Amino acid sequence: MRIRAITQRILQQFIHDKRTMALMFIAPLLVLSLMSLVFSSPAYEPKIGVSADTAVFRTALEAQQAEVTGYGDVDSGNAALKAGDIDAFITMKGSTPSVVLEGSNPAANRAVIMALQEAAQSLQPAASGSGSHMPQISYLYGAQDMKTIDRFGPIMIGVFVFFFVFLIAGVSFLRERTTGTLERLLSTPLKRWEIVTGYVCGFGIFTIFQALLISWFSIQVLGIMMNGSFGYVLLMTLLLSMSALTLGTLLSAFAANELQMIQFIPLVIVPQIFLSGLFPLDTLPLWLQRIGLATPIYYGSEALMDIMLRGQGWEDIARDVFMLIGFSLLFMLLNVLALRKHRRM
Amino acid sequence: MNQVKPVIEVTGVDRSFGNKRVLKNITLQVDEAETFGILGPSGSGKTTLIKLLTGIDEATSGEVQLLGVRMPKLKMLQQIGYMAQADALYTELSAKENLEFFASLYGLKGGNRTRRIRDVMELVNLQEHLRKRVDQYSGGMKRRLSLAIALLHEPPLLLLDEPTVGIDPVLRRSIWQELKALNRKGTTIVLTTHVMDEAEKCDRLAMIRDGVLLAVDTPAGLLQATGSATIEEAFLYYGGVRQ
Ligand SMILES: Nc1ncnc2c1ncn2[C@@H]1O[C@H](COP(=O)(O)OP(=O)(O)OP(=O)(O)O)[C@@H](O)[C@H]1O
Numbered sequence: 001m002r003i004r005a006i007t008q009r010i011l012q013q014f015i016h017d018k019r020t021m022a023l024m025f026i027a028p029l030l031v032l033s034l035m036s037l038v039f040s041s042p043a044y045e046p047k048i049g050v051s052a053d054t055a056v057f058r059t060a061l062e063a064q065q066a067e068v069t070g071y072g073d074v075d076s077g078n079a080a081l082k083a084g085d086i087d088a089f090i091t092m093k094g095s096t097p098s099v100v101l102e103g104s105n106p107a108a109n110r111a112v113i114m115a116l117q118e119a120a121q122s123l124q125p126a127a128s129g130s131g132s133h134m135p136q137i138s139y140l141y142g143a144q145d146m147k148t149i150d151r152f153g154p155i156m157i158g159v160f161v162f163f164f165v166f167l168i169a170g171v172s173f174l175r176e177r178t179t180g181t182l183e184r185l186l187s188t189p190l191k192r193w194e195i196v197t198g199y200v201c202g203f204g205i206f207t208i209f210q211a212l213l214i215s216w217f218s219i220q221v222l223g224i225m226m227n228g229s230f231g232y233v234l235l236m237t238l239l240l241s242m243s244a245l246t247l248g249t250l251l252s253a254f255a256a257n258e259l260q261m262i263q264f265i266p267l268v269i270v271p272q273i274f275l276s277g278l279f280p281l282d283t284l285p286l287w288l289q290r291i292g293l294a295t296p297i298y299y300g301s302e303a304l305m306d307i308m309l310r311g312q313g314w315e316d317i318a319r320d321v322f323m324l325i326g327f328s329l330l331f332m333l334l335n336v337l338a339l340r341k342h343r344r345m
Numbered sequence: 346m347n348q349v350k351p352v353i354e355v356t357g358v359d360r361s362f363g364n365k366r367v368l369k370n371i372t373l374q375v376d377e378a379e380t381f382g383i384l385g386p387s388g389s390g391k392t393t394l395i396k397l398l399t400g401i402d403e404a405t406s407g408e409v410q411l412l413g414v415r416m417p418k419l420k421m422l423q424q425i426g427y428m429a430q431a432d433a434l435y436t437e438l439s440a441k442e443n444l445e446f447f448a449s450l451y452g453l454k455g456g457n458r459t460r461r462i463r464d465v466m467e468l469v470n471l472q473e474h475l476r477k478r479v480d481q482y483s484g485g486m487k488r489r490l491s492l493a494i495a496l497l498h499e500p501p502l503l504l505l506d507e508p509t510v511g512i513d514p515v516l517r518r519s520i521w522q523e524l525k526a527l528n529r530k531g532t533t534i535v536l537t538t539h540v541m542d543e544a545e546k547c548d549r550l551a552m553i554r555d556g557v558l559l560a561v562d563t564p565a566g567l568l569q570a571t572g573s574a575t576i577e578e579a580f581l582y583y584g585g586v587r588q
């Protein structure tokens with residue numbers, strides 16, 4: 001009853017505040033469209049696995065810009081490819097190398113193919129013409145025509161949803177405090193957890209629509225690669241919104257005004273984006289990779305990539321789902337405790 | 346002499362912010378169905394005292410009891426109608442939406458809720474502005490809406506922090522008539538004020554300065570004790586201006 005009252009009030013406030021509503025809905029679409037237009041990919045050193053029988057080709061490949069690893073048998077190579085440890089795996093079919101690309105990262109695809117072509121050319125001096133050494137290429141995930149935005153799309157959906165929900169939920173909770181309405185709420189028999197839950201429900205309903213719109217727009221209008229279930233994309237977007245909303249309302253307890261809320265962006269949002277998988281994490285120091293494991297965006301974008309690029313299902317995203325639910329519950333609990341600062345009971 | 350049991354009992358209350366002692370050893374009682382005024386210069390600790398009574402804030406030492414229950418206690422908040430010194434309203438919502446929201450928090454629903462909203466808005470003379478957004482209200486209108494919200498769930502105890510600031514004399518008189526009517530129905534009212542003719546209407550007054558309770562008495566009693574002709578003189582006397 002009381003939770004419903006808060007939920008309803010938040011929705012009413014949204015309806016009256018058209019501009020904020022527009023920011024929640026339109027701004028992410030705008031930025032995503034822009035990204036899809038301008039994204040260009042950085043140079044990348046591919047990791048290539050080779051089977052034992054590729055001796056000649058391997059030597060040629062090692063001379064290129066690539067990190068080459070040998071695998072004793074074909075199975076272990078394929079397993080490494082599936083796990084994402086290597087970008088491509090090469091076996092020999094007679095005298096022709098056969099290449100399977102992991103495929104979900106266009107920058108890596110291009111880098112692998114470039115390295116292969118140069119290796120093939122170095123084996124075959126101009127006179128004999130191109131032929132048998134030119135490798136056959138196939139893809140594990142993705143496809144040849146995959147664009148950079150396909151790779152970054154899922155991460156960007158996660159990042160923007162997180163960013164906008166974090167900011168708007170944080171600021172509106174903050175304003176409860178600065179306008180004195182929080183004190184007024186706390187002078188009613190409302191329990192602290194009811195306030196937090198009311199916020200989650202009010203914004204939750206709102207973010208369902210936001211998640212729907214952003215997912216639909218990205219896939220249907222921008223045409224970002226989508227190999228999995230739309231339902232799962234929606235679920236992940238929504239769970240990411242929840243973690244953003246609960247984190248935003250929690251952190252607003254440590255901001256004195258709107259400007260200080262904005263100051264959390266470089267502290268909380270930007271590092272998460274860098275550690276989200278947008279850039280290869282393998283090259284980072286271990287402690288920094290570990291920090292990435294403690295951020296909601298990492299799990300959100302990991303799962304969105306699994307679904308949209310690799311077409312994977314529940315088993316592969318279950319961990320991410322539970323992590324995000326865990327984050328949201330933790331932030332809610334901490335928020336209930338943070339409200340003790342304003343009323344002990 | 347007084348047989349009525351106290352609604353509020355404050356015993357030896359201290360409240361400090363950091364090492365600043367804002368309330369010093371306050372002891373007082375408020376009886377059922379009386380209007381109890383708290384008078385004192387700006388910064389003397391009136392708002393701090395009111396907040397201790399609501400249970401939002403907690404005494405550093407000493408105790409506050411409401412209807413025999415030691416505060417702070419969540420279930421007692423249903424018994425209190427609180428009006429803060431600063432209007433706490435959702436300005437992007439209409440008055441009606443504000444009222445409905447707070448009514449729901451106090452568990453009012455259906456026809457009862459509609460009836461109460463109409464009654465309190467009539468009382469503060471805002472019935473024509475029910476659907477107006479609060480950011481289009483004037484200062485005095487916001488004050489009246491805050492008062493309406495405090496009265497909404499018919500609480501037996503009203504805690505009003507400067508309820509009539511920015512309200513014109515005609516309306517102020519009708520609000521006072523209404524408060525007195527509530528008194529007769531058994532509602533206990535504690536309020537802070539700077540307006541002297543309002544102070545005279547209180548059954549009893551507490552004079553407070555620098556967090557120290559200087560006197561608690563009826564208006565007539567205070568006049569006698571200080572040898573003043575008006576409450577204003579008494580106020581100045583206790584404010585340290587007139588010796
Ligand atoms: N949260 C706080 N932290 C530190 N000091 C505070 C806090 N709240 C109030 N004070 C101090 O306590 C004193 C009393 O404040 P209070 O608001 O109770 O005054 P008041 O009597 O209501 O004044 P006014 O008539 O101006 O409303 C002031 O000196 C104020 O600075």
Ligand SMILES: [Mg+2]
Pocket residue numbers: 391392393430506
């Ligand atoms: Mg005050």
